Amino acid sequence: MRTPTVAVISLGGTISCGPGDDGSALVPRTDAADVLSTDTARVRSVRWSLADSSEITFDELVRLAREIRRQVVDGADAVVVTQGTDTLEETAYALSLLRPLDRPVVCTAAMRAPTAPGSDAAANLGAAIAAALEPDLAEATAGAVVVMNDEIHSAKWVQKVHTQRVDAFASVGPGRLGVLYEGSPRVLRRDPAPRLPALVDRDTGRNVRVAVLPALLDQDTALIDAVARAGYDGLILEGLGGGHVSGAVAHALGDLAREIPVVYASRTRAGAVLERTYGSPGAELDLIGRGCVASGELPALKARVLLTMLLRSGYGRGDAETLLRHEADARVVVR
Numbered sequence: 001m002r003t004p005t006v007a008v009i010s011l012g013g014t015i016s017c018g019p020g021d022d023g024s025a026l027v028p029r030t031d032a033a034d035v036l037s038t039d040t041a042r043v044r045s046v047r048w049s050l051a052d053s054s055e056i057t058f059d060e061l062v063r064l065a066r067e068i069r070r071q072v073v074d075g076a077d078a079v080v081v082t083q084g085t086d087t088l089e090e091t092a093y094a095l096s097l098l099r100p101l102d103r104p105v106v107c108t109a110a111m112r113a114p115t116a117p118g119s120d121a122a123a124n125l126g127a128a129i130a131a132a133l134e135p136d137l138a139e140a141t142a143g144a145v146v147v148m149n150d151e152i153h154s155a156k157w158v159q160k161v162h163t164q165r166v167d168a169f170a171s172v173g174p175g176r177l178g179v180l181y182e183g184s185p186r187v188l189r190r191d192p193a194p195r196l197p198a199l200v201d202r203d204t205g206r207n208v209r210v211a212v213l214p215a216l217l218d219q220d221t222a223l224i225d226a227v228a229r230a231g232y233d234g235l236i237l238e239g240l241g242g243g244h245v246s247g248a249v250a251h252a253l254g255d256l257a258r259e260i261p262v263v264y265a266s267r268t269r270a271g272a273v274l275e276r277t278y279g280s281p282g283a284e285l286d287l288i289g290r291g292c293v294a295s296g297e298l299p300a301l302k303a304r305v306l307l308t309m310l311l312r313s314g315y316g317r318g319d320a321e322t323l324l325r326h327e328a329d330a331r332v333v334v335r
Helices: 058-073 088-098 121-131 133-142 222-230 247-257 285-288 300-311 319-328
Strands: 005-012 015-017 026-028 042-051 078-082 105-108 144-148 151-154 158-160 168-172 178-181 183-187 210-214 235-239 260-267
Touching: 005 121, 042 058, 058 088, 058 300, 078 088, 078 121, 088 105, 088 144, 088 158, 088 300, 105 121, 121 144, 121 178, 121 183, 133 183, 133 300, 151 168, 210 222, 210 285, 210 300, 222 235, 222 247, 235 247, 235 300, 247 260, 247 285, 260 300
Parallel strands: 005 042, 005 078, 078 105, 105 144, 210 235, 235 260
Antiparallel strands: 015 026, 144 151, 151 178, 158 168, 178 183
């Protein structure tokens, strides 16, 4: 039986960390594939970068998506991407929208460095490789998944929910896509077919800047008023509760929505924003009437990624807002 080849592309982060030259603070210094020895697959180690995940850019993610495709053209049966955990939910979702393959790209990371007691680095990488080679996973979803702590999460739903624990990632809302038992993946549900084309084939390289601002108690509008002046191409507003703001903020958002796309999400990061319940100033019916777009169940971080990738892909404002609504409303399917 042929041994499959898995390309492991390392982007730095804790999973690639070791003690610095002074032996104290951790710094990225090795390929993630070095933490694991396996006889279930031939690992092709690809060093992409040694950096903190805060340094990743949209331009880099487009290049990475094209490298993922190249690895498969060069014979890899699957691809695993490793990086730091801090932006993992955003980068995985961007890769899911770029969709370089006709099967999932599997992303993983570590909460504890390979040299730390109780490190999850090798376990997460081993689980990610197993998931990447699982045929059922390819039938259950497309785009990208995140494998952490023996759980498989769709990139669209996964969130980092704790600063330090090894169970720091969860699928808020629909729940996990799958789990691993004794190293073997088991798919629990499936995602609907993608509504968007593979955006890696449409990317224009345009520099798109989308701002994120929270709604706050006793909020003024100075930052909202500054968004267009600063040259941003869109705004994601993390609304209160179901997506609400004060009347004054709603007025400022309406003025801004005449110039650039304005999307309202919820700072709770769980549940769909409201669209047809409340009609007071600053509530959802008022915001929609002023030209703002609901993010559905997408939290602000994911809505920003989606709007950025749509605008980078050459969609005009109207098409981008329509596609954002469609993507935000997509539902999961229980197996």
